[in-house]
Every structure is written in C-alpha cells, then in structure tokens.
Amino acid sequence: MEIQSHYLISEVTNALIPAKKIDYDTIVIEADGSTKHVRRTPLQIVKDSCLSNWSTYEGRKRAVVNYTNYRERVPIPINPLKEIIAFPTHGVKHYDCCWIMFNQVDFYDRVYINSTDQTKIIFKNNHELIFNMPVESFEKLMARTYVILDAIKRTYRSSRFLVR
Numbered sequence: 438m439e440i441q442s443h444y445l446i447s448e449v450t451n452a453l454i455p456a457k458k459i460d461y462d463t464i465v466i467e468a469d470g471s472t473k474h475v476r477r478t479p480l481q482i483v484k485d486s487c488l489s490n491w492s493t494y495e496g497r498k499r500a501v502v503n504y505t506n507y508r509e510r511v512p513i514p515i516n517p518l519k520e521i522i523a524f525p526t527h528g529v530k531h532y533d534c535c536w537i538m539f540n541q542v543d544f545y546d547r548v549y550i551n552s553t554d555q556t557k558i559i560f561k562n563n564h565e566l567i568f569n570m571p572v573e574s575f576e577k578l579m580a581r582t583y584v585i586l587d588a589i590k591r592t593y594r595s596s597r598f599l600v601r
Contacts, residue, residue, distance in 0.1 A: 438474060439474070440460055440461045440474045440475070440476060441473055441474065441475045441476065442475070442476050442477070443475070443477065443485070444463070444465055444473055444475040444477065444482050444485075445482075445485060445486045445489050446482065446483070446486035446515050446516075446521060446523065446538065447521070448468075448519060448521065448540075449467045449468040449469065450465060450466075450467060450468070450521075450538050450541070451466040451467060451468055451537075451538055451541045451560045451562070451564060452465075452466045452535055452536065452537050452538065452541075452558075452560075452566060453465055453466075453479035453482055453483070453523075453535060453536040454466065454479070454535050454566075455478065455479055455532065455533060455534065455535065456474065457532075458474075460474075460476075461474040461475055461476050462475065462476060462477055462478045462479075462481075463475045463477060463478060463479050463482055465482070466560075466564060466566070468541060468560070468561065468562045469562065470562055470564055479534065479535065479536050480494075480529050480530075480534070480536075482536075483513060483515065483523055483536055486515045486516075487513065487515060490515060490516045490517075494513065497513050497514055497515075498511050498513060500514075501513065501514070501585055504585075504588055505581070505584060505585065505588075507581055509528065510524065510525050510526075510527070510528065510529075510578060510581075511524075511525075512524035512539065512578065512581055512582040512585050514585060514589060515538075517589045517593070518593070520540055520586060520589070520590075521538060521540055522538070522539045522540065522582050522585060522586055522589075523536045523537065523538055523539070524536065524537055524539060524578045524579075524581070524582050526568055526570055526575075526578070527570075533569070535568065537558065537578075539579065539582040539583075539586065541560045541561055541562075542558055542559075542560060542561075542579065543559050543560055543561045543563075544558075544559040545557060545558045545559065545572065545575055545576075545579070546559075546572065547571075547572040548567060550567070553569065554571045554572070555567055555568060555569050555570065555571075555572075556568045556570050556571070556572045556574075556575040558575070
C-alpha cells in the first residue's frame with residue numbers, strides 16, 4: 438500500500454474518510470473505485486485544495502456564512518468554477534468527520550443497522566458508504582449545498598468577466 442504525503446480534491450474525488458491509523462490520516466475514495474491513503478487529515482486536504490484553487494478554507498467558509506448564514510457543518514466550495522463543493526458529515530473537528538463531494542452523490546437512503554438510523558450514500562460510480570447519521574441530517578446538508586451551488590451558478594452567469 439502506497440501512502441501519499443499530499444492530495445488535492447478534484448472532479449474524481451468522492452469522499453475523504455478519517456483513517457485513524459498511525460501511518461496515514463485519510464482514506465480518499467475516488468470515482469474509479471480506487472482508494473488513496475494520505476498523511477494529511479481530511480480537513481487539511483480540504484484546506485490544501487481550497488488554497489490550490491486561489492482561496493483559503495477560511496475565506497470560502499466566511500463567504501458561505503455571509504451569503505447563507507449557515508454556521509454549522511458549512512459546505513465549502515473547493516473549486517466553484519468546476520462546481521466541486523464538499524460538505525462535512527460532522528463538525529470539522531469531530532473525530533469521525535468525513536467530507537463528501539456533493540457532485541459525486543447519486544442517491545442516498547435510510548438504513549437501519551442494529552436499530553440505529555443511518556444513511557447509505559451511493560456515488561455516481563455505484564460505490565456505497567454508510568454513515569452513522571440520520572438521513573434527515575444528510576438531506577439538510579445536501580439541500581444546503583444545493584443552495585450554495587445555485588448561488589455560485591447565478592454569480593458566475595451574471596459575471597461579464599468569466600467566459601464559459
């Protein structure tokens with residue numbers, strides 16, 4: 438198993454999962470079904486990816502809060518031009534916080550495991566993940582992210598400086 442020291446979120450990233458391992462901090466799941474093991478935490482990868490797209494995590498978060506007033510589990514536009522937006526499943530400092538790429542989610546549904554309400558996500562590549570969170574919480578995160586994506590599209594469409 439190869440362990441990477443660095444990773445940047447792209448169009449092929451599905452999710453960032455905290456690894457809780459000594460040798461690496463994150464398992465990256467990609468659209469082709471492959472996994473990458475990275476020595477950076479999911480939040481560090483999100484921050485690095487924002488910076489590689491000409492902004493900071495803090496700046497992106499501040500902009501989202503300004504436009505939407507969302508203050509908890511804030512979706513972050515990693516690359517607004519490519520419509521890559523990530524959202525955290527928990528508070529970003531929570532030990533189990535995963536980051537899901539909105540543009541890769543195809544379907545989600547409620548599942549019960551040991552009588553616990555959980556959410557199963559099916560990505561566009563048919564890869565499935567189950568998260569220990571109620572489906573209503575996941576729906577709220579998806580809806581918030583859609584609001585942000587819609588605002589980004591309207592902003593870029595109205596900009597006379599950007600050509601698509």
